[in-house]
Structures are given as C-alpha cells and as structure tokens.
Amino acid sequence: MPETAPSGMTPEAVEYRSRGRVLFIGAAAMWAPWLQRNDWPEPLQPAFLLLDDIPVAAAARTMRAAGQTISIQGHLGTYRVRLDDGRDVAAELLGPGEVFDLIVDAGDPPQLAREVAPFGYFAPLNEGRDLADVVAQLPEWVGEFEKRRYFAYRDGLCARRGGGREGCRRCVDACPAEAIALRPTAVEVDPYLCQGCGDCTTVCPTGALSYCWPPPTESLSRWLAALEARPAAPVAIVRARQPAEPGDDWQVFPVHSVAACGPEVWLTLLAAGAAGVWLQRAGLTAPSVAALEAQFGWVTALLRGLGYRRRGIGWLEQLPEDGPAALVSEPVSPAVVESKTDQLHLALARLTDVAPQRLASVPLPSPAPLGAVAVNADRCTLCYACVSVCPTGALQAGGESPRLGFVEAACVQCAQCQSQCPEAAITLEPCWLTDAGQRRRLRWLQEDEVLLCLDCGKPFGSRRLVEQVAARIATHPLFADPRQRRRLYLCEDCRIRDLAHD
Structure with missing residues (x-):
C-alpha cells in the first residue's frame, strides 16, 4: 500500500484519503456469508453489488447488476462505479455525491482487467488470494496515505507535440496500469494510477517521460x-x-x-x-x-x-x-x-x-529510437506537414528554397512524420549511422524548383505542389474558368488583388 502520510506533504508525492467505504462485487452465492454479517470492524462501511438475481438474505446495503456492464473509474478513495443503464452505484447505496474508497471484486473475470490494478482495488480470484484474507486486511487501507510521483513529464520533448493522431504512442501501449492517456498534442499521466513500473520511461524515444526516483x-x-x-x-x-x-x-x-x-x-x-x-x-x-x-x-x-x-x-x-x-x-x-x-x-x-x-x-529493428526517413520523390509535394509535426527538429524546411532537410542525429523514429504525411511519401528506416559527422549533417531529401508569381515575379512556393493541385482540380466545376485556375500560380498578395478585381 502507499506509505502513511507524514505531517508535511511534498510536491513529489500524491495523497490518498480512504474512509473505509467498501464495495464488494460478485455472485450472490459467493458473498452469502458476508451479506448477513453485522459485526464489520470499524471503520469499514460495506456495500454489495451482486452480479445475479439469486435470492439471498442481506443485512448490508445491496444492489443487483445482473446482465449489466459495470464501469469502474478512479483509485483508492475515489472509486466511481456505474452500470450501463446509467445508475451510479455509490449514489444509490451510499447517497448522492458519494464514492467508494475500496473495491473487492470477486467476479470471474474481474471488472478491471489490468496487469497493475489501482491501489484499493482487489481481485482475489484473479490474484489467487483467499477472500477472507483480503477482507481481513481492508482496515489497513483506511486513513491517509501518500505515494511518490515516480515520473516527470516534459511536453516540449513529447513525440506527440506535433498533434499527430497516429504517431508515437509507445508509453500508452507499454503502461500496465493504464495510467497514461493520449491527448492530441501530448500525453497525460495520472499520478494516482502510476505505480512506478518505469516501462513508459524506457520506451519513450525522446525522454519526455523520465523516472525521477531517484533521477x-x-x-x-x-x-x-x-x-x-x-x-x-x-x-x-x-x-x-x-x-x-x-x-x-x-x-x-x-x-x-x-x-x-x-x-x-x-x-x-x-x-x-x-x-x-x-x-x-x-x-x-x-x-x-x-x-x-x-x-x-x-x-x-x-x-x-x-x-x-x-x-x-x-x-x-x-x-x-x-x-x-x-x-x-x-x-x-x-x-x-x-x-x-x-x-x-x-x-x-x-x-x-x-x-x-x-x-x-x-x-536495426523497430522500436529502435535511431534512424533515418526515406522520402518518395514522386509523391512528396513539399507541403511541410512532416516538418510541422516533427518534435525534435530532425525534419526541416528549406527556407527560401522549396526543399526538405533531415538531420539523422535528431531523429527518434517516432513516426509522426509518416502518419501525418498526406501523400504517404515517408517511410522509417531504423538504423545507426556510424559516422558522427554524417549523423549531424543536414542533408536534403527532396528539392524542387521555386515557382514565381505570374504577376509580380515573387517566389512563393514549390512548382511540384502547385502543379499537383492544379491537376487534381482540373475537372472541378469551380475551376472551369481559366482565370480561376491561373490564380493558383499567383502569390498571396496578387491572388487577393485578382479576386478584388472580379
């Protein structure tokens, strides 16, 4: 269990408070001897959620959930339990706004199928433990506790920083406690669910998640x-x-x-x-x-x-x-x-x-955090979508020239560029380039001719990109007029003036 809280909390710890409100889940026959018990040790407050409709005498608060899907969220001191018909189990058994502190789940299988369960959740059948032993230890889980915050997270290093939906998710897939959730531009780690296994820090390619006990x-x-x-x-x-x-x-x-x-x-x-x-x-x-x-x-x-x-x-x-x-x-x-x-x-x-x-x-085989990217020159339009989502700066735009640069030393093979490329032009190549100078050198993966504005002559983009767009809209009724198609070859300022003229 988490350590008992000392008098002063530290920022590196999270706190749990448990008052002993216990929910027992399982078949009526399994809990029959406990349902009639009226000598529960203080301060336990038992309630039962039975998974069938078999009649049984009960002295404790009881609710039926036959045929219902049970949703459990939270951790020690904050468990919320709902049925798929919308009922809030704690609200009905304990009162409005209440939650459970502890859960003993004797279902087979248990409701939470995690390798590492949250503190305060017990699945005796799944854990091979005697039911009576688990119940006897419940009073030890009542009180105030603290647990170390095992991880540090720096979103500026996260490989999801570019907003990719199908990019790096290695920490989420590795976490046995299901403590990590994906967000559009980052991940979110629940410090109350995290139990310090460290898998996320090992698989994280950039070091955005790091172990901090000890550093x-x-x-x-x-x-x-x-x-x-x-x-x-x-x-x-x-x-x-x-x-x-x-x-x-x-x-x-x-x-x-x-x-x-x-x-x-x-x-x-x-x-x-x-x-x-x-x-x-x-x-x-x-x-x-x-x-x-x-x-x-x-x-x-x-x-x-x-x-x-x-x-x-x-x-x-x-x-x-x-x-x-x-x-x-x-x-x-x-x-x-x-x-x-x-x-x-x-x-x-x-x-x-x-x-x-x-x-x-x-x-190297995946998931090596080292390597290069290959660009299909026939597909790449130099739209720079890959540059915008690259979290480490391995991919770079060419400035005034339409070209795509790459620095292998900065690449962590997070796959953001591959997943976000609208032309499916990028593939990953995990490897270790042994020459240090070559690893750090900026090399150009794709280059194109600069397109000059037809009206003012200003360079404004990649010829390949504009010509591919022009080819795709050639038969579109909104671009049937040659003058409308010509606007594609104008810079932004001239395009606005041409629209105003119409």
Whole structure:
C-alpha cells in the first residue's frame, strides 16, 4: 500500500484519503456469508453489488447488476462505479455525491482487467488470494496515505507535440496500469494510477517521460563510479525488494524498478567496461517483460552489427556460461547527462569508436529510437506537414528554397512524420549511422524548383505542389474558368488583388 502520510506533504508525492467505504462485487452465492454479517470492524462501511438475481438474505446495503456492464473509474478513495443503464452505484447505496474508497471484486473475470490494478482495488480470484484474507486486511487501507510521483513529464520533448493522431504512442501501449492517456498534442499521466513500473520511461524515444526516483543521472553516476574499480565485472540490475545473489565477481545494482533502466543505461555501462548488463525478470509484469525484450532486440542487433560477438544484455536468469570479460577493449565512462537521447548517443559513439567492425550503417529493428526517413520523390509535394509535426527538429524546411532537410542525429523514429504525411511519401528506416559527422549533417531529401508569381515575379512556393493541385482540380466545376485556375500560380498578395478585381 502507499506509505502513511507524514505531517508535511511534498510536491513529489500524491495523497490518498480512504474512509473505509467498501464495495464488494460478485455472485450472490459467493458473498452469502458476508451479506448477513453485522459485526464489520470499524471503520469499514460495506456495500454489495451482486452480479445475479439469486435470492439471498442481506443485512448490508445491496444492489443487483445482473446482465449489466459495470464501469469502474478512479483509485483508492475515489472509486466511481456505474452500470450501463446509467445508475451510479455509490449514489444509490451510499447517497448522492458519494464514492467508494475500496473495491473487492470477486467476479470471474474481474471488472478491471489490468496487469497493475489501482491501489484499493482487489481481485482475489484473479490474484489467487483467499477472500477472507483480503477482507481481513481492508482496515489497513483506511486513513491517509501518500505515494511518490515516480515520473516527470516534459511536453516540449513529447513525440506527440506535433498533434499527430497516429504517431508515437509507445508509453500508452507499454503502461500496465493504464495510467497514461493520449491527448492530441501530448500525453497525460495520472499520478494516482502510476505505480512506478518505469516501462513508459524506457520506451519513450525522446525522454519526455523520465523516472525521477531517484533521477537517472544520480543512479548512473553512482554505478559508473562503482564499475571503475572492477571494469570487467558483469552488472546485475535487480529489484531492491528481490535482491539477486550472484557471485563475488558481480556488480549488483538494486533499483525500485528494473523496467525503468533502459538502453541508454545499459549501453553506457557497457561502454564503461561492464562484461554485460543483466536484468532480473522476477517480479515484472508481462507488459514490462515485453517492453524490455523489444529494447533487447534492437540493442542486440546494434551490438552485433558493430562486430561485438559477446552477448552484452539480457535476463539475469539466462546468463551465458562463459566467464566475465569486458565487452570493449578500451573502457571509458561516457559523461552522464540529463538528456536521454544525448546519453544514448554518447554511449553509442564510444562503442562505435572501439567496435571490432565498422559498417557505414547498421540496420536495426523497430522500436529502435535511431534512424533515418526515406522520402518518395514522386509523391512528396513539399507541403511541410512532416516538418510541422516533427518534435525534435530532425525534419526541416528549406527556407527560401522549396526543399526538405533531415538531420539523422535528431531523429527518434517516432513516426509522426509518416502518419501525418498526406501523400504517404515517408517511410522509417531504423538504423545507426556510424559516422558522427554524417549523423549531424543536414542533408536534403527532396528539392524542387521555386515557382514565381505570374504577376509580380515573387517566389512563393514549390512548382511540384502547385502543379499537383492544379491537376487534381482540373475537372472541378469551380475551376472551369481559366482565370480561376491561373490564380493558383499567383502569390498571396496578387491572388487577393485578382479576386478584388472580379
């Protein structure tokens, strides 16, 4: 449960208040012995929502929901429960404006099918727990509690900043607590539902979501200092409450959340001389395991593409049998920086510099946050929709010239440009360009002739764009007059004057 609140709240915490109003959900036969109970411990206030119409004697407040869909929203201290016929369960059982503090859901399956349930929601059958044990522990969930705010969110870095509806949603898909909601130009994280698993921070390509307990820079600096004394030792990252017991040749770094330690951390440790970075899988949810294994995939492909034959990253439970040896021959600790993307690039630059093999580019599988975009020259009209939604400035307009520029070092493969291109002209190419100068260089993906206004001669746009628009409207009745079609080839000022003349 959340920690008991101290006398002073901090901005890094959120507070819960529970008065003991409990809703029990399930079949009448399952709750029959409890329905007649009249000696509930203070301060519990029980109410029952029965999922069938089987008659049963009840001393407690009871409501039927046979055949109804049940909607549950909220968290410890604020649960709102509604039926699909519009009835508010708390209003009917407790009174207008009331809510439930706790829910014990004995439905099979439970109403909330989440890998990580909100605080105060219990599904004994799903959790394999004894019903009586859960009920006996309910008084411990009455009072005032606080929980750390595990994450920090900077919307200026978010890959949804451009307003894309089908672009980056990696944090939403990864969250096992369903604490993250999509918004048109950002995401919204409910700090009351978040329980600090850290999946969102690992899959976030830009670092818009970061873990802040403790801050990643603090942990990584401490780990690099410990590694300097034993650079050839493997590293185990384990849960603080479930410590592993590797041998004396190991560096063991306990953390609150294994899933919050992502590729920028693993690769920094490898560049600093670690013989491997191994994560403890025990205790992780299925979504956390899937999110981390997706990251393992592209990191492993990158290391192999650079010629590293030793397996550098994986689960602690699947260790290779060969003895410890540093992955790199010349370990150097990269600087520790605030930016997740910069930290990743610093580590990769070092691993590339001392790599056994140096390809011009290493192809990577998705969801690697590194790579290029390819533009179909026959489709692209230089409308710059991609530029307007790119959250990192990887795609840039050409200023006075109609052309599209790209800086690979800034691209995080968020797919905003691909999803928002009206001509379907963009595809993603996950890869690692090994030449640092080439990564940082602005290169032009598409260029076109500047169109000059027919009246004043001022340059005002791309010839390709205007001619494609002209071709599309050629048979439209509103543009049957040649003079109307001619206006497409005028700058904005001349077009207004020509309309005024009519």
